[in-house]
Amino acid sequence: MHPSKGALTHMALLEIKNLHVALEDGPEIVKGVDLAVDLNEKHAIMGPNGSGKSTLAYALMGHPAYEITEGQILLDGEDVTELGADERAQRGLFLAFQYPHAIPGVTVTSFLRSAINAIRKARAGEDDPIPIPEFRTALLAAMEDLKVPRELASRYLNDGFSGGEKKRVEILQMALLKPRIAVLDETDSGLDIDALRIVANGVNALVGPETGALVITHYQRILNYVTPDFVHVFVDGRIVAEGGPELAHRLEAEGYEAFTPATVGGDA
Numbered sequence: 001m002h003p004s005k006g007a008l009t010h011m012a013l014l015e016i017k018n019l020h021v022a023l024e025d026g027p028e029i030v031k032g033v034d035l036a037v038d039l040n041e042k043h044a045i046m047g048p049n050g051s052g053k054s055t056l057a058y059a060l061m062g063h064p065a066y067e068i069t070e071g072q073i074l075l076d077g078e079d080v081t082e083l084g085a086d087e088r089a090q091r092g093l094f095l096a097f098q099y100p101h102a103i104p105g106v107t108v109t110s111f112l113r114s115a116i117n118a119i120r121k122a123r124a125g126e127d128d129p130i131p132i133p134e135f136r137t138a139l140l141a142a143m144e145d146l147k148v149p150r151e152l153a154s155r156y157l158n159d160g161f162s163g164g165e166k167k168r169v170e171i172l173q174m175a176l177l178k179p180r181i182a183v184l185d186e187t188d189s190g191l192d193i194d195a196l197r198i199v200a201n202g203v204n205a206l207v208g209p210e211t212g213a214l215v216i217t218h219y220q221r222i223l224n225y226v227t228p229d230f231v232h233v234f235v236d237g238r239i240v241a242e243g244g245p246e247l248a249h250r251l252e253a254e255g256y257e258a259f260t261p262a263t264v265g266g267d268a
């Protein structure tokens with residue numbers, strides 16, 4: 001690298017550098033990941049069960065059970081590796097969970113309002129709650145767009161929700177929080193065909209000059225709607241291949257055999 005060029009080097013929105021993640025006192029799961037997701041970009045991560053995709057997503061979000069043992073996470077050039085999950089969320093990082101948790105006692109509406117207000121407070125430096133009429137209008141519009149049944153809003157978050165309802169509510173959250181970088185961990189799994197299209201539209205509507213997205217998935221089908229700019233193949237805690245949308249088609253046709261550790265490093 002030319003030292004004189006350093007200052008001019010473009011910094012992507014999200015930069016993951018040599019990231020290693022271990023379970024507390026446990027084995028290393030993510031074994032050195034480099035990945036940059038920029039504004040206006042959609043990236044897909046595909047990889048076999050147990051390869052560490054969700055672990056990577058949790059570590060990005062700052063889940064305390066996943067320890068970053070080496071490497072860095074930069075958001076807009078700021079090192080957020082040591083920050084808590086709330087601070088990362090305030091900076092615009094959002095994770096749609098593979099397995100969203102239920103919060104009995106907290107309705108979807110009050111959860112969403114608290115989440116919005118926490119972010120507004122962080123941005124304003126003081127309490128700055130969204131006016132109720134503004135919140136209601138935004139919520140109803142987003143629910144309509146995402147075809148989330150009205151009655152879900154007054155139920156406890158994810159409590160007794162069907163698999164697909166949980167995923168839709170994750171996307172509802174995303175639409176209302178308007179993150180700068182959205183990480184979706186298998187949000188497409190378990191969705192019916194209409195919901196898949198709705199979720200994909202939600203991602204497409206979000207990604208633009210101010211936002212990027214990282215979509216973790218097992219299936220090509222969501223990528224028919226959310227065309228990725230880059231596809232990363234994730235095997236055994238590492239990105240072992242990268243390409244464009246054609247790579248997802250190849251995986252669908254051939255599986256991961258060509259990318260498994262025994263063959264990686266060959267001429268695959």
Ligand SMILES: Nc1ncnc2c1ncn2[C@@H]1O[C@H](COP(=O)(O)OP(=O)(O)OP(=O)(O)O)[C@@H](O)[C@H]1O
Nearest residue numbers: 023029047048049050051052053054055056065098
């Ligand atoms: N909290 C935990 N406790 C014990 N093991 C864990 C924990 N979290 C992850 N692991 C293990 O780490 C490995 C990677 O898990 P992870 O959930 O990241 O895989 P994944 O790539 O998301 O798989 P899938 O495609 O099935 O969602 C697995 O072997 C899993 O059992």
Ligand SMILES: [Mg+2]
Nearest residue numbers: 053054055098
């Ligand atoms: Mg997973």
